Amino acid sequence: MPSLTSHLSGPLRGVVRVPGDKSISHRALMLGAVALGQTRITGLLEGEDVLCTADAMRAMGAKVERLESGEWVVNGLGVGGLLTPDCDLDMGNSGTAARLLMGLVAGQGLKATFTGDASLSSRPMKRVIDPLSQVGAVFEASEGGRLPLTMTGAQDPMPITYELPVASAQVKSAVMLAGLGAPGETVVIEPKPTRDHTEKMLTHFGADVRVEELDGGARRITLKGQPELKGRDVIVPADISSAAFALVAGCIVDGSDITVTNVGLNPLRAGVVETLKDFGANIEILNQRIEAGEIVGDVRVTSGLLKGCTVPASRAPAQIDEYPVLFAAAACAQGESRFEGLEELRVKESDRLSVMAAGLKACGVELQEGDDWLAIKGVGGTGKRVPGGATVASSLDHRIAMSFLVLGCASAKPISVDDASPIDTSFPGFRDLMEGLGAQFSEREA
Incomplete structure (x- = not known):
């Protein structure tokens, strides 16, 4: 697949459902x-x-x-x-x-x-x-x-x-x-x-x-x-790990209002909601219910000023897959954010800690990286944006690619990922969904 470039977007708005968990x-x-x-x-x-x-x-x-x-x-x-x-x-x-x-x-x-x-x-x-x-x-x-x-x-x-x-x-x-x-x-x-x-x-x-x-x-x-297990009907809720990309985009792009429906909100998976609240995001849960033993609800976000916070290591198991896009949110926040207990990120589809740190630096974000922590100095504030302007290596990692495409929606200059093909492993239709909300993506040969 050609590389994919994300451009500064106008308001992102809509009601969407992301793929199943x-x-x-x-x-x-x-x-x-x-x-x-x-x-x-x-x-x-x-x-x-x-x-x-x-x-x-x-x-x-x-x-x-x-x-x-x-x-x-x-x-x-x-x-x-x-x-x-x-x-x-x-x-x-x-x-x-x-x-x-x-x-x-x-x-x-x-x-x-x-x-x-x-x-x-x-x-x-x-x-x-x-x-x-x-x-x-x-x-x-x-x-x-x-x-x-x-x-x-x-x-x-x-x-x-x-x-x-x-x-x-x-x-x-x-x-x-x-x-x-x-x-x-x-x-x-x-x-x-x-x-x-x-x-x-x-x-x-x-x-x-x-x-x-x-x-x-x-x-x-x-x-x-x-x-003796017996066949059952299973209703798969929308994946909160996929929903996180639309939710963070809605938080960081001015004028946005996004609702993601039927999201699985298992308390042991929904750490991203708590962290966005810690950032001061405008986020609310609607129509919460139980389906096949899992908590499900609609999640709505509207844009607003995010403020840096410390995310404790104890929350890592509940949001291990959402850290890359949360790092993007931290880059857009006002003040410093510190994430702790990140050792597991080094053995995911890529070394997500190092790959995200390198990509954020290339986009003009100041940060410090430790063995199991990351401190990001956000550039947020009135009229301030992440500089952007970089081409980031996705390292065959779908979440790295999507996180930088989300960040590009709110950056001063476009952000490209060298290979967007891994996205289909977990989020088929990601580009169509984001462009349907108003995101501006373009292709060029890698």
Whole structure:
């Protein structure tokens, strides 16, 4: 794809719905494949990452199809019913898909080879290899525990008790999915709460899951193994990680008024809303409700002066994917913002901390970068704008690309990203949606 350039925009206005939640979409396909009967999914994210998961479930014997209505139907094989694939499982750009699916395979006696694009192949998998090896899975990984990777699931999977060394919803979910195939109880202890879509969806499909609060904010999650999961209807809410781009754009572009509808507002995912409030953003939640066990609502923002703030490390698990666009918001705020507890950003689709810092500097933003923190000196105030004028390397990272395109909407000079193609992995239609609100994008050859 040619590079994409974002120009200073007039007011952004409209009511929009962003694509379905990626985390919930992956889980709906996987659990539908190991449930008995039919699972119907409405609102599935049809980005490249999720389509890779759909292909992987087909390769292991589940029937997965998209209806003309836009609904997806999965006819599952039951726990323990997946088949050895006769091809590699290409996970594309998705760390979530790779790690969760390894968990699912670990609890079943089949062999599978996982591959991915250059970005995914650079990401560490040891964090799931270690606990899944305790379950009984055997791994042949590339150097550093990376993809390509071949694993053989346990013939007789063992239930384990695993204490997460760091808060990670992906590792927690991988262990729980492995526990589906093990007798007895599988227990995960997490030091602080992380997104709980796996717990909620397992319960929705009929599994016995108990969650206990421990001292210091820790949690113990217990899964009773070898359940008979049954196909269910799943309504996928709009992805708050995708909504964040439109919301931040509405905050930083003068005269804007944007409402994003049907957004998933799970408290363990909605840290971006709290952080925007800390910035002083004009943001409100409308029509809040419960759908399939998840909190859903419409989120409206109007533009206004943002003021720098300190974002605590404790909020990181609830907004880990939203930091790049929040850094863009901080660049437009008045005064300094400090973000703490960012070590996980260094092992995402790119080293998001360093890549965002380098791109912001190229756009004329003053900042300081630490091992796990970032301090950004915002340029906000009457008539003041981020200078812009740079071409930023996206580093094959969809969120980096979208964050700088959002920043370009409020910058004095245009901001370009060298490669916008990764955006389709999580947010197909991003350009059309933003231009429909009034954003000004243009293409040029990279």
